[in-house]
Amino acid sequence: MPDLATVSLSPALQQRLRSPLVIGSVTVPSRVLQSPLSGVTDRAFRQLVRRYAPSSMLYTEMVQATGVCQAQQLEKIMDIDPSEQPISVQLFDCRPDFMAAAARKAVAEGARTIDINMGCPVNKITKKGGGSSLLRQPEVAAAIVRTVAEAVPVPVTVKTRIGWDDDHINAVEFARQMEAAGAQMLTLHGRTRSQGYHGPARWEWIARVKAALSIPVIANGDIVSVAAAARCLEQTGADGVMCSRGTLGYPFLVGEIDQFLKTGCVPPAPTSRDRLGCAREHLGLLWQYKGQKGIHQARKHMAWYVKGFEGAAPLRQQLCQIDTVEAGYALLDGAIANLVSPAALAR
Ligand SMILES: Cc1cc2nc3c(=O)[nH]c(=O)nc-3n(C[C@H](O)[C@H](O)[C@H](O)COP(=O)(O)O)c2cc1C
Structure with missing residues (x-):
């Protein structure tokens, strides 16, 4: 960092x-x-x-x-x-x-x-x-x-x-x-x-x-x-x-x-919770604007959002296969619930 x-x-x-x-x-x-x-x-x-x-x-x-x-x-x-x-x-x-x-x-x-x-x-x-x-x-x-x-x-x-x-x-x-x-x-x-x-x-x-x-x-x-x-x-x-x-x-x-x-000040970095919440919202917007096509397009975005998270590999793999908005929400909600601490990720 x-x-x-x-x-x-x-x-x-x-x-x-x-x-x-x-x-x-x-x-x-x-x-x-x-x-x-x-x-x-x-x-x-x-x-x-x-x-x-x-x-x-x-x-x-x-x-x-x-x-x-x-x-x-x-x-x-x-x-x-x-x-x-x-x-x-x-x-x-x-x-x-x-x-x-x-x-x-x-x-x-x-x-x-x-x-x-x-x-x-x-x-x-x-x-x-x-x-x-x-x-x-x-x-x-x-x-x-x-x-x-x-x-x-x-x-x-x-x-x-x-x-x-x-x-x-x-x-x-x-x-x-x-x-x-x-x-x-x-x-x-x-x-x-x-x-x-x-x-x-x-x-x-x-x-x-x-x-x-x-x-x-x-x-x-x-x-x-x-x-x-x-x-x-x-x-x-x-x-x-x-x-x-x-x-x-x-x-x-x-x-x-x-x-x-x-x-002149560097704003605080978003927490892991902020980032996963943003991913959830992004998924919802793609679904709202593009329907099923949006879900397929969301896969790559979801993988980018979880990059750098502890234990991200299996989550990324699952997010890359979602077919419904509900499946994406469930994965992201699970990841949010599992966050040990909402600390900011290093960039
Ligand atoms: C996935 C992707 C899509 C891109 N699409 C465009 C585009 O539509 N128009 C454009 O001018 N540049 C496009 N670029 C190039 C970027 O705007 C930018 O010039 C390039 O990635 C260099 O910046 P970076 O090193 O910060 O990524 C694209 C780059 C990537 C990775």
Whole structure:
């Protein structure tokens, strides 16, 4: 567990980070963002993150622009509740006209900003010219940003990586091109496409991009705790941080970092009882919003929630097989009843 007493920021940085995040015409009172996570950041998950982080920017799962235009994926952005604001819809594709049409629909559904995915490493997407393959086609990427920015009245932002691979790290030049094309904020995941999600995020590239741009730069990659966020902000000078895998089974993280940036104090960690209670609520929300499909999707979330608990392995195994909401509740209620002490788990 990090020594929380040592988590601190230099006074000048602290002062800057207490001011709101300004993304073009949109002002967000928090500099900690919940990243888009495919298969995770649906309405149920966002509702939990929002409770602990009342003013942070949330993101939908990435949505394919063509899918939105042809309506198959419209449902993924049609379930935005007003309580989720501010929320951004993230789109991926490589055709500027489809992206613009999808962005208009997303704004009609309540998107406060439109984020363009230029970081997804998945073959299925990069082969079709979307996600991180745009790093290799900066002209197409710029055309997307320009066309979408002209099509919608809300800010357009970009989320990308530092480069395709170690021989092609082009983050600074690419980021400058996106800014020139009209991007109002850039989130940089400090890994190359070929790294996938492995190895440490290279925050030094985030510092270089921050130094080169006038628009806000958000640091992403390995922001797994308040201590990591503080270290990253000190090292990069970034305008904020975006949390990703650190929030899996832990929707408290964005709020914890936000509270630290606003007050300078690290909030107490949720107890085991809090975490299991949150898992129970998450399961209930997935059931309420998605029915049986939600129960199957809940299995992975439940496994994440119980990670690190004493005797978690058999519980995890059972949670990974639940078929009904009642079965999940019974397992979680049993685990809560068996807690010897409600002490906070180390992170
Ligand atoms: C399960 C999963 C789903 C993801 N889905 C998206 C997505 O839809 N859009 C996106 O821009 N990035 C997506 N990412 C990447 C994350 O947003 C983030 O950039 C990456 O995980 C690095 O941060 P981390 O090291 O803190 O996890 C996903 C990552 C994971 C693990």
